[in-house]
Amino acid sequence: MLELSTPIKFVKLVGERIAVELSKRGVETVEDLLYHLPFRYEDRLNPVPMSELRAGTMASVIGEVRGTVLLQTRSMPLFEMTVGQGLSTVKCMWFRGTYLRDKFHVGQMVALYGKLEPSRSSAGKFKMIQPQFEVLPSGGGAEAEFSMLEVGRIVPVYESLGGTTAWGAKLGSKWLRRVIWALFEELEKQQVSESASQAETLPGAMRARLSFPERLKALKAVHFPEAGTPMAELVSATTPGHRRLIFEEFFYLELGLELKRRRMREREGTAFVTNVKVREAIKQVLPFHPTAAQKRVLGEIASDMRRPQPMRRLLQGDVGSGKTIVAMQAALVAIENGYQTALMAPTEILATQHYLSARKLLGDVLSQRTGRPYRVTLLTGSLDEATKREARGRIFRGETDLAIGTHALIEDKVDFENLGLVIVDEQHRFGVQQRFRLMKKPGALDPDVLVMTATPIPRTLALTLYGDLDASVIDELPPGRTPIVTRRTTEERAEDVWGFVRKQVEAGRQAYIVYPVIEGPKHDQPELDFPQDVEPDAGEASLKAQADSSATLRNDNKKTAAGKKTRVSKAGSAKGGSVKARGTKSSIKTEKLFEPKRALRAATDMYEELRMGPLSGLRLGLLHGRLSADDKDVTMRRFQRGDLDVLIATTVIEVGVDVPNASVMVIEHAERFGLAQMHQLRGRVGRGAAKSFCVLMTGGTVSEQAEARLDAMVRTQNGFELAELDLQQRGPGEFFGTRQAGMPEFRVANLIRDRALLELAKTEATRFASEPDPAVSSEEKQAVWARLKMQWQRKYGLVEA
Numbered sequence: 001m002l003e004l005s006t007p008i009k010f011v012k013l014v015g016e017r018i019a020v021e022l023s024k025r026g027v028e029t030v031e032d033l034l035y036h037l038p039f040r041y042e043d044r045l046n047p048v049p050m051s052e053l054r055a056g057t058m059a060s061v062i063g064e065v066r067g068t069v070l071l072q073t074r075s076m077p078l079f080e081m082t083v084g085q086g087l088s089t090v091k092c093m094w095f096r097g098t099y100l101r102d103k104f105h106v107g108q109m110v111a112l113y114g115k116l117e118p119s120r121s122s123a124g125k126f127k128m129i130q131p132q133f134e135v136l137p138s139g140g141g142a143e144a145e146f147s148m149l150e151v152g153r154i155v156p157v158y159e160s161l162g163g164t165t166a167w168g169a170k171l172g173s174k175w176l177r178r179v180i181w182a183l184f185e186e187l188e189k190q191q192v193s194e195s196a197s198q199a200e201t202l203p204g205a206m207r208a209r210l211s212f213p214e215r216l217k218a219l220k221a222v223h224f225p226e227a228g229t230p231m232a233e234l235v236s237a238t239t240p241g242h243r244r245l246i247f248e249e250f251f252y253l254e255l256g257l258e259l260k261r262r263r264m265r266e267r268e269g270t271a272f273v274t275n276v277k278v279r280e281a282i283k284q285v286l287p288f289h290p291t292a293a294q295k296r297v298l299g300e301i302a303s304d305m306r307r308p309q310p311m312r313r314l315l316q317g318d319v320g321s322g323k324t325i326v327a328m329q330a331a332l333v334a335i336e337n338g339y340q341t342a343l344m345a346p347t348e349i350l351a352t353q354h355y356l357s358a359r360k361l362l363g364d365v366l367s368q369r370t371g372r373p374y375r376v377t378l379l380t381g382s383l384d385e386a387t388k389r390e391a392r393g394r395i396f397r398g399e400t401d402l403a404i405g406t407h408a409l410i411e412d413k414v415d416f417e418n419l420g421l422v423i424v425d426e427q428h429r430f431g432v433q434q435r436f437r438l439m440k441k442p443g444a445l446d447p448d449v450l451v452m453t454a455t456p457i458p459r460t461l462a463l464t465l466y467g468d469l470d471a472s473v474i475d476e477l478p479p480g481r482t483p484i485v486t487r488r489t490t491e492e493r494a495e496d497v498w499g500f501v502r503k504q505v506e507a508g509r510q511a512y513i514v515y516p517v518i519e520g521p522k523h524d525q526p527e528l529d530f531p532q533d534v535e536p537d538a539g540e541a542s543l544k545a546q547a548d549s550s551a552t553l554r555n556d557n558k559k560t561a562a563g564k565k566t567r568v569s570k571a572g573s574a575k576g577g578s579v580k581a582r583g584t585k586s587s588i589k590t591e592k593l594f595e596p597k598r599a600l601r602a603a604t605d606m607y608e609e610l611r612m613g614p615l616s617g618l619r620l621g622l623l624h625g626r627l628s629a630d631d632k633d634v635t636m637r638r639f640q641r642g643d644l645d646v647l648i649a650t651t652v653i654e655v656g657v658d659v660p661n662a663s664v665m666v667i668e669h670a671e672r673f674g675l676a677q678m679h680q681l682r683g684r685v686g687r688g689a690a691k692s693f694c695v696l697m698t699g700g701t702v703s704e705q706a707e708a709r710l711d712a713m714v715r716t717q718n719g720f721e722l723a724e725l726d727l728q729q730r731g732p733g734e735f736f737g738t739r740q741a742g743m744p745e746f747r748v749a750n751l752i753r754d755r756a757l758l759e760l761a762k763t764e765a766t767r768f769a770s771e772p773d774p775a776v777s778s779e780e781k782q783a784v785w786a787r788l789k790m791q792w793q794r795k796y797g798l799v800e801a
């Protein structure tokens, strides 16, 4: 009997050899194959008549082969085919198409999919370059058996699974349709037996309430949509079948997160007190009146800290919203209760800056509890061994109230005497997993954890990645800030920019000039923190835009062999005869090879150039990741003190750096930076009362995507808005810089496309976990929990804390 867990080799038409091929693509079981969903559909029941085709669109066309010819052009063989419908014809061309010579015969019916371009030679006619094609069955012979899968219906189109059958056929759409169709026939025969109910993953009552089909029915409808299913719904993955499958994935994720939240609430943590003395301690260090938002957020944190369960709170606040002081206040609550606080920052520069400002803030005041000064210790990786040992010793012996550092702080060697609170600044720069690998002495209570981020997290991501945290938002900037004036310009106008910088310096201000790389051409080492979205050339770009807007269902979240596919896509597809207008990622990466190398203006070179030329006479500093910690430190301090006018840097200054007198941020090669990065960089200015400026300078070709980023930067300073766009451009995986472990992978769902269902899933998950629903049987409940357990570990890889 076939079950969802049955190994794929037992499936009809598969067998041992193909199973090996499939397993390379992550398809091991019946279930895996059923979840290899079509990424688009062709309506071969109501095909668009050729006479109604429109230029510039992606179209699927059915027609009769009228003629073929293999042309020998000067550069390469070109295969041309004319396909007709009544009086209308479309010409198709394949470069290096020799292999297609014997593929087509006049009179055959073919289905084509590709971009329609107006024909240059005959007005009103169209051509298709390298379309995907399928020869349609003509009736009779072995092919006839499956003809109902290929014509006269909405036909699913699959991403190929690579490999070939024993008789040399590709494991492509045609093959997949047959295997999956046969699989459903087999499963349907068993429907009466238990396997159908075993395949179900959502309680019947919930399904009924939400009008979702059963799982197998949903899968079937997604693979082989019934006649009459609106194409628009198929394209947007909003058929009832799609919705059900997407919901299910989200439901299990959200249920797991809900469970985690509940477990955390059952844990024992420290119940800090916030009596008059503690409040007095907090008040005496405040250098300014907190904003209403800061007060509210501190209130939320304090009430978490009072509870005897460990705090798990995410503090979001746009750059410059004043998170640091809130963190310091939280630290004081712990310290005044006699506990240690650890503050972790993602870079040495930021850790050092926090250390200095903590010293400044706490320097002159005495602890209300001990009557002694607060003791602050810095621990970063680049300190020399002796200093580190010293610091660790003080932390271990409880001679430190506040330990500030980089990830060196969470290394195993560091033991706290009495850790009560952990604060993680700029959390998004750490791995998702890292946040809970925080030190806990055996037997000790769980420390409270406050994670802070200036990357506003779009709600969809917050619901998934951080769904197990409570969230606070500082949604207000400190008073007296004027909006930062943001302008775009090009390298050619650099002189004007330097003139402007000079003027600002003369007016007593300071400036940053940021470059994407440290050194020029030879050592081209981007210090960008995300893989470059290298831009395709113009032709490819429009094709890509087309592919995107035709809204194929290809899921960016899918990782299955995406890398491998990318590599073969150029060469391999030429042989296979079907060049796909791919989704985003693959085509872009492939293009990297063809991008002409262009020298980037680099920090060290420009430091010299500016110093000798346009900015001579000003006091310039250079800061980048390859300097020693000491050098970085010295330069940063000089800039902070105002001993330097201009800081020429890489993105090392991206996060956290706080020099209120700096009023100009120049970003060179702005086309190369991600949105989050530019937003963070811009956030380095506009921190004081003076009017501030951000100049986005481009050099070289600016792609469509980069154009959109730059526009957005000029248009808005709202971090949430920018984050949304960033998420859309890069997809959830890359959103935080690197693809990190712990990022859930979905088979059907897409965080950006399906956010409404995510919200629904969250509501339902909370409901399922908290309200005993009499309509749900206890077996169903148990089945859900069992499935959750399996999935949580296997699929989402979210490690239990």
Ligand code: ADP
Pocket (backbone or CB within 6 Å): 288, 289, 290, 291, 294, 317, 318, 319, 320, 321, 322, 323, 324, 325, 454, 478, 479, 656, 658, 660, 687
């Ligand atoms: P971020 O949230 O980006 O970490 P910071 O905590 O570095 O922001 O604060 C940005 C700047 O605003 C700092 O110079 C800080 O001293 C100042 N600041 C914070 N809160 C207030 C406030 N309530 N009133 C005035 N200035 C403030």
Ligand code: MG
Pocket (backbone or CB within 6 Å): 323, 324, 425, 656
């Ligand atoms: Mg900060």
